[in-house]
Amino acid sequence: MKFSILINEGPYTHQASDSAYQFAKSVLAKGHEIFRIFFYHDGVNNATRLTTPPQDDRNIVNRWSKLAEENKLDLVVCVAAAQRRGIVDEGEAKRNGKDATNLAPGFRISGLGQLIEAGIQSDRLVTFGD
Amino acid sequence: MLNIVNKSPLDRGSLDACLQSAEPGAILLIEDGVYAATRGSAGEAKLKAAGGKFKLFALGPDMEARGIADRAMDGVTLVDYAGFVDLVAEYDTCQSWL
Numbered sequence: 607m608k609f610s611i612l613i614n615e616g617p618y619t620h621q622a623s624d625s626a627y628q629f630a631k632s633v634l635a636k637g638h639e640i641f642r643i644f645f646y647h648d649g650v651n652n653a654t655r656l657t658t659p660p661q662d663d664r665n666i667v668n669r670w671s672k673l674a675e676e677n678k679l680d681l682v683v684c685v686a687a688a689q690r691r692g693i694v695d696e697g698e699a700k701r702n703g704k705d706a707t708n709l710a711p712g713f714r715i716s717g718l719g720q721l722i723e724a725g726i727q728s729d730r731l732v733t734f735g736d
Numbered sequence: 737m738l739n740i741v742n743k744s745p746l747d748r749g750s751l752d753a754c755l756q757s758a759e760p761g762a763i764l765l766i767e768d769g770v771y772a773a774t775r776g777s778a779g780e781a782k783l784k785a786a787g788g789k790f791k792l793f794a795l796g797p798d799m800e801a802r803g804i805a806d807r808a809m810d811g812v813t814l815v816d817y818a819g820f821v822d823l824v825a826e827y828d829t830c831q832s833w834l
Contacts, residue, residue, distance in 0.1 A: 607825050609824070614834070620767065620768075621742075621767045621768075621798075622742075622767075625742070625766060625767060628797075628817045629817055629820060629821065631817070632816075632817035632818050632820065632821045633821050635818065636818060636821050636822075638821070638825070729825075730824050730825065730830060731830075732740075732824055732830055732832070733740075733832040733834065734742075734832065735832065735834045736834065
């Protein structure tokens with residue numbers, strides 16, 4: 607079965623990022639496919655490579671990047687939500703005159719159409735948030 | 737439909753909204769939502785008042801993380817994350833009551 611996941615809450619806030627990650631891992635472990643994971647609202651903060659949690663704490667951002675690399679996942683960050691919160695890739699930095707980028711590996715910035723497409727193309731869309 | 741509730745009934749009205757509005761189906765309590773499935777709690781009373789309209793599930797790891805796994809109310813089935821995935825697959829649609 608084809609799953610997509612929507613994450614609306616930032617890392618280290620309540621539990622949505624952690625729940626979504628554990629859910630995603632179980633989806634893959636059960637042999638299902640993940641079509642896309644879409645990060646929206648404060649969820650885009652999952653995509654900054656500049657976080658430095660304590661060494662004995664989980665690194666939520668790196669965990670997403672690793673899961674994406676190992677399973678060829680499509681991690682999509684909403685562009686408007688990202689611009690508001692300072693999540694920037696090279697294209698957005700050029701377009702908006704920013705002097706730095708911070709998008710973590712494995713993520714890409716795109717539009718809400720990607721969420722709609724995920725809803726249409728997937729058998730199930732599961733939302734995690736605040 | 738599978739209804740997913742992730743907030744404590746002491747914190748938000750999402751469980752109330754779900755119980756009032758949702759069609760018969762299933763409720764999966766996750767995160768702080770699991771507090772509703774604690775024996776003797778106000779949440780338990782609400783779930784019981786729904787009178788079997790919903791099959792009740794709670795995420796076991798989240799109950800364990802809160803130290804209440806041994807206080808689950810009667811009538812609720814504890815599932816792990818694999819069980820969570822199975823529930824989402826089993827029901828045609830799912831709704832997160834955020």
